[in-house]
Amino acid sequence: MSDVTVRQLAHVVGTPVGRLLEQLREAGIGVDCEDAAITEAQKLQLLRYLRRSHGASVDAATPKKITLKRRSHSEIQVNAGGGRSKTVNVEVRKKRTYIKRSVILEQEQKRLAEVQAERRRQEEEQALQEQASLRAQQEREARLIAEEEAKRRAEEEAKRHAEEEAKRHAEAEAKRRAEEETKRRAEAKRHAEEETKRRAEEETKRRAEEETKRRAEEERKPRPRVEPEKARTEKSAGRKAKPRSRSGDRELEQEQRRTKFGRKELHITPGKPSKRKKLRSQKTAAPTPKHGFEKPTAPIVREVPIPETITVAELAQKMSVKAAEVIKVLMKLGTMATINQALDQETATIVVEEMGHKPKLLQENALELELTQPEQEVSKQVSRAAVVTIMGHVDHGKTSLLDYIRRAKVASGEAGGITQHIGAYKVHSDRGEITFIDTPGHAAFTAMRARGAKVTDIVILVVAADDGVMPQTVEAIQHAGAAGAPLVVAVNKIDRPDADPDRVKQELTNHDVIPEEWGGETQFVNVSAKTGEGIDELIEAILLQAEIMELKASSEGTARGVVIESRLDKGRGPVATVLVQSGTLYKGDILLSGVETGRVRAMLTETGQEITEAGPSTPVEILGLSGTPNAGDEAIVVSDERKAREIAGLRQAKEREAKLARQQSAKLENMFSEMEEGEVRTLNLVIKADVQGSAEALSEALIKLSTDKAKVKVVAAGVGGINETDVNLAVASNAILIGFNVRADATARRSIAEKGVDLHYYSVIYNAIDEVRGALTGMLEPEYREEIIGLARVDDVFRSPKFGAIAGCLVIEGVVRRHNPIRVLRDNVVIFEGQLESLRRFKEDVQEVRSGTECGIGVKDYRDVKVGDHIEVYEKIKIEPTL
Numbered sequence: 077m078s079d080v081t082v083r084q085l086a087h088v089v090g091t092p093v094g095r096l097l098e099q100l101r102e103a104g105i106g107v108d109c110e111d112a113a114i115t116e117a118q119k120l121q122l123l124r125y126l127r128r129s130h131g132a133s134v135d136a137a138t139p140k141k142i143t144l145k146r147r148s149h150s151e152i153q154v155n156a157g158g159g160r161s162k163t164v165n166v167e168v169r170k171k172r173t174y175i176k177r178s179v180i181l182e183q184e185q186k187r188l189a190e191v192q193a194e195r196r197r198q199e200e201e202q203a204l205q206e207q208a209s210l211r212a213q214q215e216r217e218a219r220l221i222a223e224e225e226a227k228r229r230a231e232e233e234a235k236r237h238a239e240e241e242a243k244r245h246a247e248a249e250a251k252r253r254a255e256e257e258t259k260r261r262a263e264a265k266r267h268a269e270e271e272t273k274r275r276a277e278e279e280t281k282r283r284a285e286e287e288t289k290r291r292a293e294e295e296r297k298p299r300p301r302v303e304p305e306k307a308r309t310e311k312s313a314g315r316k317a318k319p320r321s322r323s324g325d326r327e328l329e330q331e332q333r334r335t336k337f338g339r340k341e342l343h344i345t346p347g348k349p350s351k352r353k354k355l356r357s358q359k360t361a362a363p364t365p366k367h368g369f370e371k372p373t374a375p376i377v378r379e380v381p382i383p384e385t386i387t388v389a390e391l392a393q394k395m396s397v398k399a400a401e402v403i404k405v406l407m408k409l410g411t412m413a414t415i416n417q418a419l420d421q422e423t424a425t426i427v428v429e430e431m432g433h434k435p436k437l438l439q440e441n442a443l444e445l446e447l448t449q450p451e452q453e454v455s456k457q458v459s460r461a462a463v464v465t466i467m468g469h470v471d472h473g474k475t476s477l478l479d480y481i482r483r484a485k486v487a488s489g490e491a492g493g494i495t496q497h498i499g500a501y502k503v504h505s506d507r508g509e510i511t512f513i514d515t516p517g518h519a520a521f522t523a524m525r526a527r528g529a530k531v532t533d534i535v536i537l538v539v540a541a542d543d544g545v546m547p548q549t550v551e552a553i554q555h556a557g558a559a560g561a562p563l564v565v566a567v568n569k570i571d572r573p574d575a576d577p578d579r580v581k582q583e584l585t586n587h588d589v590i591p592e593e594w595g596g597e598t599q600f601v602n603v604s605a606k607t608g609e610g611i612d613e614l615i616e617a618i619l620l621q622a623e624i625m626e627l628k629a630s631s632e633g634t635a636r637g638v639v640i641e642s643r644l645d646k647g648r649g650p651v652a653t654v655l656v657q658s659g660t661l662y663k664g665d666i667l668l669s670g671v672e673t674g675r676v677r678a679m680l681t682e683t684g685q686e687i688t689e690a691g692p693s694t695p696v697e698i699l700g701l702s703g704t705p706n707a708g709d710e711a712i713v714v715s716d717e718r719k720a721r722e723i724a725g726l727r728q729a730k731e732r733e734a735k736l737a738r739q740q741s742a743k744l745e746n747m748f749s750e751m752e753e754g755e756v757r758t759l760n761l762v763i764k765a766d767v768q769g770s771a772e773a774l775s776e777a778l779i780k781l782s783t784d785k786a787k788v789k790v791v792a793a794g795v796g797g798i799n800e801t802d803v804n805l806a807v808a809s810n811a812i813l814i815g816f817n818v819r820a821d822a823t824a825r826r827s828i829a830e831k832g833v834d835l836h837y838y839s840v841i842y843n844a845i846d847e848v849r850g851a852l853t854g855m856l857e858p859e860y861r862e863e864i865i866g867l868a869r870v871d872d873v874f875r876s877p878k879f880g881a882i883a884g885c886l887v888i889e890g891v892v893r894r895h896n897p898i899r900v901l902r903d904n905v906v907i908f909e910g911q912l913e914s915l916r917r918f919k920e921d922v923q924e925v926r927s928g929t930e931c932g933i934g935v936k937d938y939r940d941v942k943v944g945d946h947i948e949v950y951e952k953i954k955i956e957p958t959l
């Protein structure tokens with residue numbers, strides 16, 4: 077900015093010139109006239125002075141806003157027309173305002189603060205509103221809950237009231253009835269007494285009359301000539317007593333007659349004469365107009381014993397009515413029955429009650445129940461040894477482990493003893509005893525379970541450390557799980573250089589067997605059945621598991637046990653190994669086991685030592701039974717040998733019936749109909765498939781079908797053909813067997829037929845799902861079912877350029893028909909499905925070939941038939957819906 081004069085400055089700041097000059101002087105600026113120029117520095121000096129003089133700090137005095145105004149004058153010449161020009165004065169005014177940046181920032185901050193404050197306020201308001209509404213909502217809900225609770229209480233109260241009222245009513249009613257009944261009985265008794273009295277009086281009167289009549293007659297008649305003879309006879313008979321008078325004889329006779337025909341029999345008229353008397357009285361007295369029979373005054377109420385089944389005729393006979401009467405009652409009940417028709421206990425009971433009699437239900441196994449019922453609280457329970465079974469995959473060392481333990485712990489432990497195989501042995505240690513079942517593998521385990529025996533407390537799962545988890549290891553886990561027996565894992569062959577126990581742990585974890593050190597519940601022990609390493613630890617682990625389980629049994633009272641195995645010994649007859657489970661078995665006891673009985677002639681331990689008593693968890697070899705009972709049969713001591721034999725006979729008959737019943741029980745078709753209202757049923761399945769993937773997929777899909785009413789449980793799922801163990805597992809778990817692209821082997825087929833297991837084969841996963849779903853929902857309507865009609869074994873294969881591969885077969889079951897669909901099986905697994913191209917016998921085309929006959933079979937579009945394969949022929953049969 078250029079310098080200005082004092083006057084100009086006074087003009088700009090609006091101060092009189094004199095005042096400005098004075099101020100300039102005071103500020104120490106040497107100017108003395110109005111026209112003196114003031115520099116920019118002098119202006120600033122003046123400004124500072126003025127600020128100071130006004131007492132403000134330099135900063136505070138710093139103007140926040142400065143407005144500068146400037147006015148400038150100029151003249152311009154403009155053309156006024158006609159060659160003249162005109163001068164115009166122009167004034168330009170400029171005004172510029174400068175605001176300090178800090179002020180703007182301040183203002184901005186202030187504005188922002190205000191905005192934020194506003195926002196906060198709004199947010200707070202909103203939060204308050206939300207809180208208020210939440211509180212209101214909670215209050216509303218609490219009110220609703222309280223109302224519901226109050227309503228529920230009121231309902232419960234009302235219900236309770238109603239129940240109490242009903243109870244009171246019922247009690248009052250019962251009391252009233254009881255009173256009425258007492259009254260009625262008293263009345264009946266009074267009636268009966270009166271009746272008896274009246275009859276007695278009549279009888280006395282009648283007798284007196286008869287006596288008088290007789291005497292009068294006798295007096296009228298001459299004395300018979302036989303009298304002396306009679307007297308003689310009497311004398312010769314050596315009658316020492318005073319001869320009885322004739323009237324005395326008659327009385328005796330009458331007395332006898334009364335007793336003979338039974339005074340209680342209401343049907344007989346009191347005055348009914350006997351046949352002999354009737355004849356005489358016909359001669360002597362005038363016939364009375366009275367009927368021979370008199371209607372009983374009260375109906376006879378009989379107690380009718382009703383067995384589990386009874387025919388109409390038998391029932392009628394027991395009630396002393398005609399069979400037609402019973403049939404009539406049955407008709408009224410809506411049942412058409414014939415005279416020989418068998419009625420069940422329930423129907424018979426209704427008929428008996430309907431006819432006014434009292435039914436007495438007979439239990440067919442009453443005798444058995446009486447003899448075999450466990451005695452209640454015979455004695456206090458004492459600890460018993462754990463019973464252990466060893467399971468695991470083939471060749472993982474089960475037998476070696478059992479042998480090692482037996483050798484090390486039994487033979488050496490007991491002086492002079494030579495261990496023999498009796499099916500089980502006991503191991504003694506400082507901390508307790510363990511009973512080992514000496515048959516390794518789950519076949520024996522399930523066979524026993526299939527017979528309903530729960531023998532094993534703990535399962536030792538043997539897994540070879542160099543091989544890891546194998547299919548049968550998984551099966552063993554499933555079997556132990558199904559039996560509810562805890563596992564102790566023995567990781568065997570730890571002495572091998574390639575042993576990898578951690579891998580075993582890892583693999584078992586995938587099957588829900590989790591080691592303790594990883595947070596699970598299963599004890600893992602590394603052992604070697606070869607060197608004996610870890611065996612003591614294994615025994616410790618079993619004892620620990622047993623301790624946790626607190627196994628107890630009563631050591632007194634009737635002995636009960638289970639047959640572990642039995643055989644027929646050439647010299648000693650039937651020999652059975654029995655594991656005593658409770659009570660004490662003594663030599664000489666009468667034992668009943670399955671359908672066999674007998675007196676215990678001798679008892680031997682695993683070391684061949686003869687003993688006279690065996691307590692709980694003790695295995696003993698028993699001699700003296702009538703035959704060889706089955707493994708898994710219960711063995712109990714009974715008091716009466718005759719009764720024991722009777723029960724054995726009954727059991728035999730029952731076994732046959734049970735087999736029939738079993739054939740009905742676990743059937744897929746019965747699944748829905750057996751579901752009771754509101755009951756949750758479990759459909760147990762044992763699945764075998766051709767490959768692991770199918771087994772898993774099928775299990776998963778079927779488990780998913782579970783509804784809230786019916787649960788699907790896969791007891792076991794494995795790979796390979798169906799064998800006897802699978803059948804036993806199915807029986808033990810009441811499961812249905814499913815074969816997916818696999819078949820049952822010959823032993824399993826026999827077992828299936830014998831035990832009546834329901835087996836279903838599928839080759840399409842959806843068919844299995846549909847059928848199981850149908851069974852669960854009651855919509856089971858299989859229109860067609862496959863039935864295998866024949867099975868041929870391939871004994872030879874010929875290759876012909878014309879026909880391709882021709883299988884030389886022997887039909888081993890049923891019949892092979894030319895036009896039926898077939899499947900080729902290898903090791904019981906389906907490898908091809910299709911049709912026959914040719915069926916020939918001695919170069920001749922035939923329509924069918926029967927069992928025991930050889931034939932040539934050409935399978936259409938299949939050339940890979942091998943010796944040992946089987947060709948299965950089946951038929952689709954229409955099944956009527958069963959539900």
Ligand SMILES: Nc1nc2c(ncn2[C@@H]2O[C@H](COP(=O)(O)OP(=O)(O)OP(=O)(O)O)[C@@H](O)[C@H]2O)c(=O)[nH]1
Nearest residue numbers: 469470471472473474475476568569570604605606
């Ligand atoms: N090195 C070593 N070999 C073992 C051990 N235990 C078992 N074996 C061997 O493994 C093989 C199979 O043993 P077994 O006891 O017959 O196996 P298993 O499980 O009873 O077999 P199966 O009866 O066929 O089911 C045998 O050759 C044994 O000698 C072990 O701890 N270490």
